[in-house]
Amino acid sequence: xxxxxxxxxxxxxxxxxxxxxxxxxxxxxxxxxxxxxxxxxxxxxxxxxxxxxxxxxxxxxxxxxxxxxxxxxxxxxxxxxxxxxxxxxxxxxxxxxxxxxxxxxxxxxxxxxxxxxxxxxxxxxxxxxxxxxxxxxxxxxxxxxxxxxxxxxxxxxxxxxxxxxxxxxxxxxxxxxxxxxxxxxxxxxxxxxxxxxxxxxxxxxxxxxxxxxxxxxxxxxxxxxxxxxxxxxxxxxxxxxxxxxxxxxxxxxxxxxxxxxxxxxxxxxxxxxxxxxxxxxxxxxxxxxxxxxxxxxxxxxxxxxxxxxxxxxxxxxxxxxxxxxxxxxxxxxxxxxxxxxxxxxxxxxxxxxxxxxxxxxxxxxxxxxxxxxxxxxxxxxxxxxxxxxxxxxxxxxxxxxxxxxxxxxxxxxxxxxxxxxxxxxxxxxxxxxxxxxxxxxxxxxxxxxxxxxxxxxxxxxxxxxxxxxxxxxxxxxxxxxxxxxxxxxxxxxxxxxxxxxxxxxxxxxxxxxxxxxxxxxxxxxxxxxxxxxxxxxxxxxxxxxxxxxxxxxxxxxxxxxxxxxxxxxxxxxxxxxxxxxxxxxxxxxxxxxxxxxxxxxxxxxxxxxxxxxxxxxxxxxxxxxxxxxxxxxxxxxxxxxxxxxxxxxxxxxxxxxxxxxxxxxxxxxxxxxxxxxxxxxxxxxxxxxxxxxxxxxxxxxxxxxxxxxxxxxxxxxxxxxxxxxxxxxxxxxxxxxxxxxxxxxxxxxxxxxxxxxxxxxxxxxxxxxxxxxxxxxxxxxxxxxxxxxxxxxxxxxxxxxxxxxxxxxxxxxxxxxxxxxxxxxxxxxxxxxxxxxxxxxxxxxxxxxxxxxxxxxxxxxxxxxxxxxxxxxxxxxxxxxxxxxxxxxxxxxxxxxxxxxxxxxxxxxxxxxxxx
Numbered sequence: 040x041x042x043x044x045x046x047x048x049x050x051x052x053x054x055x056x057x058x059x060x061x062x063x064x065x066x067x068x069x070x071x072x073x074x075x076x077x078x079x080x081x082x083x084x085x086x087x088x089x090x091x092x093x094x095x096x097x098x099x100x101x102x103x104x105x106x107x108x109x110x111x112x113x114x115x116x117x118x119x120x121x122x123x124x125x126x127x128x129x130x131x132x133x134x135x136x137x138x139x140x141x142x143x144x145x146x147x148x149x150x151x152x153x154x155x156x157x158x159x160x161x162x163x164x165x166x167x168x169x170x171x172x173x174x175x176x177x178x179x180x181x182x183x184x185x186x187x188x189x190x191x192x193x194x195x196x197x198x199x200x201x202x203x204x205x206x207x208x209x210x211x212x213x214x215x216x217x218x219x220x221x222x223x224x225x226x227x228x229x230x231x232x233x234x235x236x237x238x239x240x241x242x243x244x245x246x247x248x249x250x251x252x253x254x255x256x257x258x259x260x261x262x263x264x265x266x267x268x269x270x271x272x273x274x275x276x277x278x279x280x281x282x283x284x285x286x287x288x289x290x291x292x293x294x295x296x297x298x299x300x301x302x303x304x305x306x307x308x309x310x311x312x313x314x315x316x317x318x319x320x321x322x323x324x325x326x327x328x329x330x331x332x333x334x335x336x337x338x339x340x341x342x343x344x345x346x347x348x349x350x351x352x353x354x355x356x357x358x359x360x361x362x363x364x365x366x367x368x369x370x371x372x373x374x375x376x377x378x379x380x381x382x383x384x385x386x387x388x389x390x391x392x393x394x395x396x397x398x399x400x401x402x403x404x405x406x407x408x409x410x411x412x413x414x415x416x417x418x419x420x421x422x423x424x425x426x427x428x429x430x431x432x433x434x435x436x437x438x439x440x441x442x443x444x445x446x447x448x449x450x451x452x453x454x455x456x457x458x459x460x461x462x463x464x465x466x467x468x469x470x471x472x473x474x475x476x477x478x479x480x481x482x483x484x485x486x487x488x489x490x491x492x493x494x495x496x497x498x499x500x501x502x503x504x505x506x507x508x509x510x511x512x513x514x515x516x517x518x519x520x521x522x523x524x525x526x527x528x529x530x531x532x533x534x535x536x537x538x539x540x541x542x543x544x545x546x547x548x549x550x551x552x553x554x555x556x557x558x559x560x561x562x563x564x565x566x567x568x569x570x571x572x573x574x575x576x577x578x579x580x581x582x583x584x585x586x587x588x589x590x591x592x593x594x595x596x597x598x599x600x601x602x603x604x605x606x607x608x609x610x611x612x613x614x615x616x617x618x619x620x621x622x623x624x625x626x627x628x629x630x631x632x633x634x635x636x637x638x639x640x641x642x643x644x645x646x647x648x649x650x651x652x653x654x655x656x657x658x659x660x661x662x663x664x665x666x667x668x669x670x671x672x673x674x675x676x677x678x679x680x681x682x683x684x685x686x687x688x689x690x691x692x693x694x695x696x697x698x699x700x701x702x703x704x705x706x707x708x709x710x711x712x713x714x715x716x717x718x719x720x721x722x723x724x725x726x727x728x729x730x731x732x733x734x735x736x737x738x739x740x741x742x743x744x745x746x747x748x749x750x751x752x753x754x755x756x757x758x759x760x761x762x763x764x765x766x767x768x769x770x771x772x773x774x775x776x777x778x779x780x781x782x783x784x785x786x787x788x789x790x791x792x793x794x795x796x797x798x799x800x801x802x803x804x805x806x807x808x809x810x811x812x813x814x815x816x817x818x819x820x821x822x823x824x825x826x827x828x829x830x831x832x833x834x835x836x837x838x839x840x841x842x843x844x845x846x847x848x849x850x851x852x853x854x855x856x857x858x859x860x861x862x863x864x865x866x867x868x869x870x871x872x873x874x875x876x877x878x879x880x881x882x883x884x885x886x887x888x889x890x891x892x893x894x895x896x897x898x899x900x901x902x903x904x905x906x907x908x909x910x911x912x913x914x915x916x917x918x919x920x921x922x923x924x925x926x927x928x929x930x931x932x933x934x935x936x937x938x939x940x941x942x943x944x945x946x947x948x949x950x951x952x953x954x955x
Contacts, residue, residue, distance in 0.1 A: 051406060051422035054451070058410065059417045065574045066415025069161070069581075071098045072107060074154045074168045075527045077931050079507040079901045080514050082678075084693075085142040085176045089114075090879060092505040092903035093127070093134040093154055094524060094933060099414035101528055103132030103935040107156040109586040110134045111665075117149040119670035125874040126663075128589075128635075129156075132935065133503055135876040135903040140174060144721060147176050148274060149675040153668065158585040160666055165535050165567040167668060170521065173675045177690045179698060181208050184261070184273060184680050190281045196247045199279070203242040205261075208694070212240030220244055221260040222277065224252045233264065254279055254311055255672055276674040282359040284311045285318065287367045289355065290563055292342075293379030293448075293457040296370050298349040300378045300395045304331075304369070305562035308339035308357075313672065315339025315539055320357035322369065324348070338539050340559040347372045375399050377407070377425075379448055379457035385554040390461060392432045392446065396425040405450065411438070412445045413463075415568065440937070441465045442529035443561070447571065455571040460561040464548045467495045468525065469502070469940025471930050480919050482890035482951040486900075487916045490930065492907050492940060499911030504932030504940075506915060508900040511925040511945065512692045515685075518542045518943060524931045525939035535565035537673060545941075591631040591868065593660040595623050595646040602627025603648060603656055610634075611643040635873060642868040658866040662855065696895040696922060720816030723850045724785030726828040732818035732848070733825055741811045749814065750806030753847065757819055762799060770799035774821055774845035780833055781805060783849045786856040786867060787833045805857070809849075818848040876903070881917045890921040890951055899926050923950045 072095055079090040091112070095104045107129060114123040122144055127134040154168040186203045205213040214236055222230040229249050234242050248254075257279070263271035285308055292303040310316040317335030322345065324330050330353070333343035347353070353369040375397045382391040392409065404426055411419035411434065419438055423430050441463050448457040469492050476487040492500040509516060519540040522531045531541045544560070547553040595606040608629045609620040615637060623629045623646075634642075648656045678690060718735040725731060736756055744752065753760050759775035772779040781788045781802060792801050820826045823841035830841050855869045879901040882894060900917040907913045919926070930942040 051408070055408060055410075055420035055422070058408070058453075059420060062412065062415065062417040062574060065569075065578060066099060068578050069415075069569075070106075071162055071166060071415070071568075072096070072104055072156055072159050073098065073101070073166065073528055073532050074110065074156065074159070075522075075524050075532075076112070076152060076154050076168055076170065077505050077507070077524065077903075077929075078152070078170065078172075079898045080509055081516060081520060082172050082514070083140055083174045084897075085140055085145055085147060085174055087140050087174075087897075088877075089138040089140060089152070090507075090898070090901045090903070091136055091138075091152070093129075093136070094503075095129055095132040095134070095156065096528060096933070096935075096937075097132075099416050101414075101933075101937040104129070104156075105131070106585045106587065107158050108588045109156065111155055111157075112136060112138075113151075113153040113665075114138055114145070115151045115153060115668075117151075117674070119668070121665070122150070124665060124871070126589075126636075126871040127876075128873055133904075136874055137876055137879075142176075143719060145174055147174060147677070149173050149673070151671065151673075155666075156586065157583045158581070160583040161581050163535075163567050164668060166532065168527075168532075169671065171671070171673045171675060173677065175678045177678060177693050179208050179694050181679060182206065182213060182271075182273065183208065183210070183682060184275060186259075186275075186681065188277060188279055190248065190279045192283075197250075199246055199248050201242075201244040201246070201259075201277075203244070203261075205236055205240040205242070212236070212238065214238040214240050217264040218242065219260075219262045219264055221262075222246070223258045223260060224249075225256050229257075254281070254284065255313065273677075273679070275677050275680045278312045278674070280310050280312055282361060283363070283365060285309070285316060285357070285359070285365065287318065287320075287355065287357065288563070289367070289369045291370060291378075292381070292562060293377075293459055295376055295378070295457075296345070296347045296353075296372045297376035297378050297395075297397060298347055298351075298372050298374050299397060300347070300376075301380075302345050302347060302378060303342050303380060304345050305340070305342045305559060306333060306335075306355075307563040308335060310339075312674065313537065318357045320355050322353055322355050324351045324353060337556040337559060340556070340563055342559060342562065345369075349374055377448060377456055379446065379459050381446060381459045381461055383461040383558065385464075385548070385551055388437070389433045389435050392434060393429065394423070394425075394432075394448065394457075395429040401425040401428060407456070408449050408451075410447045410449065412447060413439050413442060436463055436465070439463045441467060443533045443566075445566065445568075449571070453575060460566060462530070462547075462557055462561060466548055467938065469494065469500055469932075469934065469938050471504075471932075471940045471942035473928070473930065473942060473944055475946060479947045479949055481949060482919055482921050482923055483884040483888045483894070484919045484948070485884075485916060486919055486946065487914065488928075490905065490907065490913045490915070492911045492932075492934075494938070499907075499909065500934050500938070500940075501907055501909060501911065502932050502934035502940075504905040504907065504913070504930055506900065506902040506905055506928060506930045507898065508917070508926050508928045508946070510895075510897050510899060510920065510922055511927050512922060513689060513696070513895075513897040514927070515689060516927045516929065516943075518545070523929075523941045524933060525941055528939060533567050534560075535567050537671075538564065588632065589634060589636055589870075589873070591634055591642060591644070591660075591870070593629060593644070593658055593866070594627045595629065596627055596657050596659065597648075598655045598657075603646075606656060607647045608658075609645045609647075611645075612641065614640075617642075636870050638872050640870060640872045642870070644866040644868055646864055656864050658864070660866055660868050663871060693897070696892070699892040699895075718816075720818060720850050722854055723816060723818060723848065724782075725818055725848055726832060727820070727825050731825060733821050734817075734819035736817040738815050741814055741816070744811045747811050748807055749809040749811075749849070750803070752811055752814075752817065753806070756817075757847070759821075769797060771797070772799060772802050774819070774847075777821065777843060777845040780829070780844060780846045781849070782829070782833070782846055784851055784854050784856040784869065785848075788857050789833075791857055791865075791867075809851075813852055815850040815852055818850075820846040820848065879903075884918050892921045894921045896920045905930075905932070919948045923948045 074095045076091045076093050097104045110127045110129050112125045113121050115121045127136050152170040183206045189200045191198050216236045219233050230246050236242055257277040259275050259277045261273045287308045290305045296302055308316050308318045315338030319334040321329050322331040331343050331345050335341045355367045356364050377396045380393040406422050406424050409421050410417050444461050444463050446459045472491045474489045519542040522541040531538050544557045547557045595603045597603050604625045606623040610631050621629050646656050646658050718737040719729045761773055763773045764770040827841040829846040830844050902915050905913050926946040933939045
């Protein structure tokens with residue numbers, strides 16, 4: 040990181056040095072981690088596997104993180120519900136993983152891939168990595184939907200005219216079919232109506248839009264009401280994009296409009312769908328005189344010049360497509376102030392900084408300070424005053440690393456007066472070259488790829504890289520839609536809000552127009568980093584600690600909830616076999632290190648008091664509490680909605696490949712085997728296997744019950760559930776005449792029952808404590824075929840018969856077993872297990888192997904762990920599939936010391952001469 044350049048006398052120099060020291064201490068004390076995930080594809084189908092590699096780097100140098108050793112990755116749907124959560128070990132800031140997109144769990148729709156460390160939770164949520172994509176299921180019996188929606192205002196209502204056309208995959212109309220249409224706004228159903236398609240598959244639906252409807256979150260649900268078509272249900276966003284709902288924001292460069300000082304004003308226009316829309320308009324003063332005109336240049340962004348005058352109030356008027364106009368106010372004009380203007384030419388070696396002040400500020404003769412901050416550190420500082428009017432300064436770009444540079448103007452009171460972001464480009468990307476051993480390959484041919492990485496000056500680079508190769512006929516790898524590792528680390532991760540087509544700015548260093556558009560982006564997009572005023576406050580303690588490794592931690596307390604020091608604590612585990620112990624500190628805290636939680640890890644923790652007994656001591660474990668992130672309204676258009684020609688060609692290719700494979704194999708191997716009337720509880724520990732129970736209450740049924748207790752759930756849904764008092768006066772629960780056992784997440788609650796409490800009262804605590812929202816599913820075992828395995832496992836009496844005992848298996852959302860958090864002297868701890876990546880499978884073919892269309896991989900190769908040697912070289916190899924055409928590849932990576940490289944290209948595979 041470059042040191043500050045000082046153009047000041049001793050006192051200003053000391054002032055700036057103090058700021059540099061303070062900023063450095065603050066930035067390093069709260070060093071931000073950034074995680075980027077490269078995935079094998081931009082979109083997926085249900086039944087696919089999502090492969091990814093994570094790169095965790097730390098500011099300010101963007102080197103590999105050593106502070107955090109645990110990474111969390113989540114798959115969440117558009118309703119912000121987490122479908123899957125993984126915990127992965129990090130090695131030198133790198134992690135590899137995969138997520139199976141099970142058709143039963145991952146339905147067609149939009150999803151977010153999120154990644155974070157525990158340390159990252161201390162900072163702005165914008166730092167959390169998020170990638171939005173669509174999971175579809177293209178089959179030859181799918182329907183295609185085309186719609187047009189037009190909203191018109193009446194006197195007191197807004198009417199929507201909706202014209203839909205429903206066709207089959209072969210474009211034949213779905214005619215004379217009864218449908219149910221539902222309009223929803225988040226979780227609310229606004230309208231519901233049964234309609235019929237005409238002979239051409241058309242539906243005309245006109246309705247009044249409710250006044251309080253959130254148009255940015257409207258969805259249309261279409262369901263086929265024909266008998267036997269219960270599962271034909273299509274969900275699509277209803278995007279109105281009403282012209283009069285366009286929003287325009289105006290942002291003066293440097294922060295404010297100041298009377299008498301020339302200003303450059305940036306603007307950004309956004310449609311109802313959240314995307315930029317190019318507009319044009321004019322600016323008027325109090326007397327409705329035109330003083331400026333503007334036109335959008337890129338994604339609704341642009342700039343115009345304005346000379347604000349004292350006492351004026353400026354408004355902008357834009358013309359809408361229907362000929363009407365909409366007016367927006369510009370920021371208020373300040374009578375006194377300073378303006379900051381930056382000129383950052385693409386190929387220049389310096390940045391021009393221009394500052395102007397009003398006469399009162401010039402007359403005061405005060406000293407001001409221009410600072411340049413990058414990734415938290417102040418890398419440049421200079422003092423200035425306005426005795427002779429405006430100030431022009433040139434700052435060398437060599438002082439700063441590549442990425443976003445933040446210019447700040449402050450006064451001697453350390454208050455921030457002006458701010459401006461620019462991008463520093465040194466043309467120092469890692470150069471990745473790709474060479475293949477053949478110019479063209481045949482089907483099932485062996486493909487060898489040589490990778491060589493060098494710096495811009497030709498020095499070989501040792502680093503870590505990942506490579507994805509996909510079939511161009513099935514996968515559209517749009518470089519504009521998503522960031523790559525370089526643009527994410529240097530640009531998008533430091534900006535707030537969604538950035539439309541971030542990949543567009545990748546070539547900005549070679550294109551003057553894109554460079555200008557990048558500057559518009561920085562003028563209109565917020566900065567993620569901390570506020571300047573925060574730096575002068577005491578550095579608060581971190582709420583979330585960095586996890587160097589997986590730890591088992593907790594506290595031992597006595598019956599008065601006071602910590603027990605020097606208490607012996609023992610940890611047992613059967614798989615893997617672990618027996619280890621430790622002693623609590625003065626605060627009663629204990630810690631177990633160097634433990635690797637494998638699949639379905641279960642740890643039994645036992646504490647003892649000073650007398651060596653587990654009486655009157657309790658254990659409180661530190662359980663991982665996953666964060667709840669804010670929902671992001673990033674609505675992806677489903678593949679079947681208003682599909683264009685190029686996408687339709689790809690979808691038809693996918694379907695034709697599946698059909699061709701089905702003819703060869705005698706059936707579609709991707710087709711899901713559906714067992715009717717059998718409900719499956721995800722993550723259930725059912726000893727009989729998935730769906731093997733006499734009664735199953737699944738998540739769908741539980742969601743309809745609302746908030747109710749476990750006891751009420753069982754009472755209403757399980758026939759024969761009752762209580763019984765025996766001759767000795769003991770009361771307990773039964774199922775008909777069978778003794779009832781309660782199993783929670785594979786653990787018998789009787790194991791935890793304290794002495795002296797009746798079975799009835801003990802079970803009652805569980806039945807009253809838990810509600811439906813905490814449960815994934817309930818499975819009842821009462822017939823011998825389903826109870827025998829449970830009887831052998833949980834009933835201690837060897838003479839017990841299967842028809843004497845019944846079992847209720849409860850699967851909770853946490854998966855942590857019984858809900859009693861504090862048990863006398865013992866604790867069964869079920870943490871998340873580390874998800875170890877599988878090896879991407881690619882078949883190996885013998886020379887001359889004849890293609891038969893049974894290998895139609897869309898991801899041809901995924902290599903997450905490519906390490907270049909001292910000469911900057913690495914080699915990978917894989918085999919071509921049966922589908923000829925072009926394979927697109929993307930190679931991304933870093934030297935783990937702050938430099939990044941990205942390489943895109945294609946490999947040609949032609950049809951084999953061998954007989955098919």
